[in-house]
Amino acid sequence: MYLVTGATGSLGRRIVKQLRSDDQLTRAFVRLSSKFGELSDRGADIFIGDLKQERDIEKACRDINYIISSHGSGNDPQALDYRANIDLIDQAIANNVEHFVFISVLGVDRGYEDSVTFKAKREVEKYLINSGLSYTILRPSGFANNLIPLAERFRDTGIYLSIGEQKNRSSIVSTDDLATIAIASCQIEAAKNQIFAVGGPDSLKREDIPRIFSRLFDREPIVINPPLQLFDGLRAGVGLINPQLNKSLGTLRTLLAHEFYCTPEEIFRLESTFAIEMESLESFLRRYVGQS
Template identity: 30%
Template sequence: MILVVGATGQLGTAVVRRLAAAGQPVRAFVRVGSRHEHLRMPGVELGFGDLRDAASVEAACRGARVVIATANVIVPEGRTSFEAVEGQGYAHLIATCERERIGQFIFVSMPQTAHDAAVPAFRYKRLNEQRLQSSTLPYTVLRPSLFMDDWFAFIGDASVARGAAAATIERRYWFLQVFINAVGGLIRQHGIALLPGSRRVRHAFIALDDVAGFIIGSIGREDMRGAIFEIGGPQVLSWDDVLAIYARLLGKPIRAISMPRRAYRVLRALLAPFSESASGIMGLNWLVACDTPYDANALALRLGLQLTSAEQFLQRGDGASRDTSR
């Protein structure tokens, strides 16, 4: 049995679907009240609970061979806190998995930056990496670069994810909705992209489906236990490169408006007294203005994965052409 914690999120959903399609028994950890109808399919058992509810975590882990953890509160639906979920919740999840002698714990983390301590989304990922490293669990940590599905939307093209199953950009979080409604049409309608930081910052942008591929490929691999992998690609692109691809595909130039890194840093501080999550999203934008030039092509080859380039990702169309059942 493979337990997926974060199953209703976009990455968890992609993982659950692939596992079910491959005939692997999977338990999807689902919060009561969350949208989960799209996870009802043969081979998928729903385990209702919440990372803040210790007993439900214990019940979900019982009998699991592998645990895949993608749950996070960066884009919260309802009131919550990083400390309650990614702090105490993950501490209990990891301790329970140790007690249950889980065969492999696959943790989806975040890139490492020089300022992780200042932004909860990054701080708690580092904390949970350390917890895994000092546990007895056979763990695999994956640190993906930026997901194309989210970041191409954030810079002005929400069509890449709209309508896709469980897309993060469609989560019911007011701050995100305001932001996406304001910028989501900029690239296609107005030929403008709003960049976090310099247009020369380089990332190994990765398609969400390929992140799911790396997760599933890690299952049961001895050579991926007790290790941290930075994943991304197939290419490392600057924002300028991304905009050149858009220009080619749309047949019109795309003008970049770069928000200075320090603007996000200031907004993070200004929003902090009012909303941890809104402040966190500004912090995220501040920190993604650092390069993540990961080369995971050798690992992808080992796992038999064919990674999607940014051009292929954009050519395969908007969310409407993808799996929309949810």
């Protein structure tokens, strides 16, 4: 039995679907307010709970062999990125879970102090490594599905908004590939007690994204590129009214200001270990929103 947290999120939903397509017993940890009907229809065991409640985590982990932690932070990284994962690890130990897969983030080890999410995930990584559990830590770059709304807007308007330096690189990963790797991590011996950078096969500059959109929809891009300083000014203004929102924008500021890409050696290691050919961003978008 697999336990998948964040089961109705963009990654978790894909993990549950793939597991159920292979007839694997799967418990999907969901909120009552989320849309989980499709997962239930696929035969997933629906566990309705709150990751902020240790009691719910304790119940969800009973009779579980594998845990895949794929939930996001919402608006509370302290409770969800950090505390919930620590509780999941503790319950994995208590229930003799065979393997724990943690979805971290690329660049988590660089010491970005402005991002609570990055700091939380790094501390969870350390705790998991020292827990004695069999584990795999996956550090993905940006999720390809996050670009679907931008692609759809471009299709309708031709406009692409991108803040900051356009030469910054990223290795945007197919969310379907990431789901496949997360599941395979539970079974592949070479993936155990390892950390993997996870990205697509291409190191893309931000300026490459509207060019991909242009090819998909056969229209010239209108690129709007405000400087990062404008974002900083707006963030400072928001901070005067809502200091908490100012802090939460630290993760977005970190993502906008830095590069998050995998080296060719990291992609080779990933593809070799998991016997997978990573899908390009253009291929992913063509499947989901491209013109036929």
